[in-house]
Amino acid sequence: MKKSASVAIMFVGNFIAVVLADDNWPQWRGPDGSGVAECENLPDSWSATENVLWNREVPGRGWSSPIVWQDKVFLTTVVNQGESEAPKKGLYFGGERLVPPQTIHQWKVICLDLTTGELRWQAQVHEGTPATGMHIKNSYASETPVTDGERVYCYFGNLGLFCFTLDGQPVWERRWPARATRFGWGMAASPALADGRLFVVNDNEEESYLAAIDAPTGDIVWSVRRDERSNWATPFIWRNSLRTEIVTPGTGKVRAYDLNGKLLYEFGGMSVIAIPTPVSVGDLLYVSSGYLLDARRPLFAIRPGASGDISLADDQTAGKYVAWCQKQAGPYNPSPIVYREHVYVLLDRGFLACYDAATGNEIYSKQRFPEGGAFTSSPWAYGGKLFCLSEDGVTTVVEAGSEFKVLHANSLAEDDMCMSTPAIVGGKLLIRTAARVYCIAEAASASDR
Numbered sequence: 001m002k003k004s005a006s007v008a009i010m011f012v013g014n015f016i017a018v019v020l021a022d023d024n025w026p027q028w029r030g031p032d033g034s035g036v037a038e039c040e041n042l043p044d045s046w047s048a049t050e051n052v053l054w055n056r057e058v059p060g061r062g063w064s065s066p067i068v069w070q071d072k073v074f075l076t077t078v079v080n081q082g083e084s085e086a087p088k089k090g091l092y093f094g095g096e097r098l099v100p101p102q103t104i105h106q107w108k109v110i111c112l113d114l115t116t117g118e119l120r121w122q123a124q125v126h127e128g129t130p131a132t133g134m135h136i137k138n139s140y141a142s143e144t145p146v147t148d149g150e151r152v153y154c155y156f157g158n159l160g161l162f163c164f165t166l167d168g169q170p171v172w173e174r175r176w177p178a179r180a181t182r183f184g185w186g187m188a189a190s191p192a193l194a195d196g197r198l199f200v201v202n203d204n205e206e207e208s209y210l211a212a213i214d215a216p217t218g219d220i221v222w223s224v225r226r227d228e229r230s231n232w233a234t235p236f237i238w239r240n241s242l243r244t245e246i247v248t249p250g251t252g253k254v255r256a257y258d259l260n261g262k263l264l265y266e267f268g269g270m271s272v273i274a275i276p277t278p279v280s281v282g283d284l285l286y287v288s289s290g291y292l293l294d295a296r297r298p299l300f301a302i303r304p305g306a307s308g309d310i311s312l313a314d315d316q317t318a319g320k321y322v323a324w325c326q327k328q329a330g331p332y333n334p335s336p337i338v339y340r341e342h343v344y345v346l347l348d349r350g351f352l353a354c355y356d357a358a359t360g361n362e363i364y365s366k367q368r369f370p371e372g373g374a375f376t377s378s379p380w381a382y383g384g385k386l387f388c389l390s391e392d393g394v395t396t397v398v399e400a401g402s403e404f405k406v407l408h409a410n411s412l413a414e415d416d417m418c419m420s421t422p423a424i425v426g427g428k429l430l431i432r433t434a435a436r437v438y439c440i441a442e443a444a445s446a447s448d449r
Contacts, residue, residue, distance in 0.1 A: 028144040054117035062141030078140040098184040121168035131178035134186030142188040157187025172218035179204035182230035203231035240304035265306040276335040290330030299329035324360030
């Protein structure tokens, strides 16, 4: 089995990492969950036709990100056999749909060829009417799959977890009862994978839990109750110099567990909705939340080795295990990104802010993109540049560094919508929209198709 070749190079006190990714993007935001990759020959400009190696229409609706193992691209979708209400772009109230649709839906896993975009296989895991409603901007396939190179694991939050070989043969499935979520918004947290176990956080209005599932068999190894209600943050596996932690952001507390489900530490201070996924570089962990209508919008930097409750007092911005906290910096939907000494925060209404990764000092305050727009997808980085994809399909390209400098903007089809975070692999960028997947590559590669 070919492993993903990722090399972490640490600089300046172990807080800057550069990930060199070759053939695999096995989970949400890549091999280390950072959204950063340094691949050769990646373009920084494209359109719906320029530098497009291929594009493939995808049926149904799904905001899960594509993942890649060698020559295979995996994603999930749910196809409504009736009429689906189209989501609006932007931030707004009134999108909840508490009554489940009465039409037949089909939950599917799709595998595409990385080189051509052709369909390699697809599998239907369920057919029927949904058990719950959802926000019209959500989907019944918002959770990103994960793979270990032997099997691909596909999670549909209010349905279950389904395991396939990379060639599409079913291995096992584990279904869960559907749970109500806050305002009927639905679910979105993706599974994490470490040491042969899948870790699933299901924060809901009825019975929240963190579960560990044996990857080869689908057996539940352990499950712990969580004193939380609905959240949408994907758990993060933090491998620091002292230990490995499962970090789970929550409205009540951020909690970190060991791989056997033991609570290691916790801290409060988050906003009333927790969505962004943490990210780590070296021995600092960055955790954030930023619901727009909450006065608490923190961005924390956490040191390893904590135990017990490490919450900050209202007048504190640091502690023994909290390296620093910017209390008004957190994003609502997009996860932060750490790149070349800086932490960048993309705010939903089209602003970018930058902080020193080691100290938390503000490098520049929030700066507005010329193109504006609403942002749900998380930013990514390579080649000394940051890339921020709006729901309108416009990617604003920003020079990484201590000055806010917009280089240009790349637009896809005007009638499409973008909420998924792309995958980066082998000189290719995969962008999923509401209707299709684009494979972006340099013009020399695109001319060979």
